[in-house]
Amino acid sequence: MYIGRFAPTPSGPLHFGSIVTAIASFLDAKSNKGKWLLKIDDIDEPRVRDGSVSEILKGLERLGLAWDDHVVYQSQRKEQYQFHINDLKEKGLLYNCNCSRKMINNSSLTGSHGLIYNGTCREKNLKNQTGCSIRIKVVDEDISIIDSIQGEISQNIHNDIGDFILKRSDDIFSYQFSVVVDNHLDNISHIIRGYDLINSLPRQFYLHKVMGFDFPKSSHIPIATLGRKKLSKGHGDRILIQNYENLIWMNALTFLGQSTQNYHLSMTVEDIIQHAIKGWSKNKVKGFAEREIDEHAHR
Ligand SMILES: [Zn+2]
Structure with missing residues (x-):
């Protein structure tokens, strides 16, 4: 069965870029008669902004984006994440790292995705966990995913990233790791998200493999930019203006390369959604990393 999802970080209200991602994943799930789940990525608690979960839920409701099942919160899954950390530890794949940011800066090469961790602590066998991050050992092999x-997305994690962090020194589970456990717990079959996350795909593929989980099919949609800058949460308030939900839908569909010829602004959101599900074609979403939006269209 097709199971997709939308997973916003509650660091502010929805912005056009996140709405586009929500709409793309919703339409792909619904046009495949699948489920569309909602997960709140609130594991990185310092980044969570008060009130933004309810803003996000209200924003989705107003756009007619009704999720299936109950809302999942990463902050309520810490035990499950720890269970899988313990499992990987028993397999001998993890180690503690007490390198400071400064040490890593000074000892690492910079790759195309940032600093490459050179494995300083791999053989140190550090027992004391306080103040340590937990890293996973990676292997020197090319990973290729379609x-x-x-x-095709190819990467050699060993050469380009190095052993990466599953749990930070402040005890917060990393994005890479928590998402993989979530995919497994929620039986996610299809990932649709923004292009800015594509570099994490090989790491997540690797984690699925070592944890014995099936890897979902992935589609990375272009990032919405304004003035060549990625849209931030700050653009949210301006874009989600009450009573303009159908305009937001049409702009999102246009952004996603879908034809809006037969749509008009007097249609209700429900009508637009029915049309959009029928007409959805993922092939029309073009394979570019970024796409500039017309600012005036969203005011
Ligand atoms: Zn280290």
Whole structure:
């Protein structure tokens, strides 16, 4: 069965870029008669802003984006994440790292995705966990994945990233790791998200493999930019103006390369959604990383 999801971080209200991602994942799930789940990525608690969960839920409701099942919160899954950390530890794949940011800066090469961790602590066998991050050992092999929009994504994690962090020194589970456990717990079959997350795909593929989980099919949609800058949460308030939900839908569909010829602004959101599900074609979403939006169209 097709199970997709939308997973916003509650660091502010929805902005056009996150709405586009929500709409793309919703339409792909619904046009495949699948489920569309909602997960709140609130594991990185310092980044969570008060009130933004309810803003996000209200924003989705107003756009007619009704999720299936109950809302999942990462902050309520810490026990499950720890269970899988313990499992990987028993397999001998994890180690503690007490390198400071400064040490890593000074000892690492910079790769195309940032600093490459050189494995300083791999053989140290550090027992004391306080103040340590937990890293996973990676192997020197090329990983190649086909993304349904972006094509082939290849990476050698060992050469480009190094052993990466599953749990930070402040005890927060990393994005890479928590998402993989979530995919497993929620039986996610299809990932649709923004292009800015594509670099994490090989790491997540690797984690699925070592944890024995099936890897979902992935599609990375272009990032919405304004003035060549990625849209931030700050653009949210301006874009989600009451009573303009159908305009937001049409702008999102246009952004996603879907034809809006037969749509008009007097249609209700429900009508637009029914049309959009029928007409949805993922092939029309073009394989580029970024796409400039017309600012005036969203005021
Ligand atoms: Zn270290």
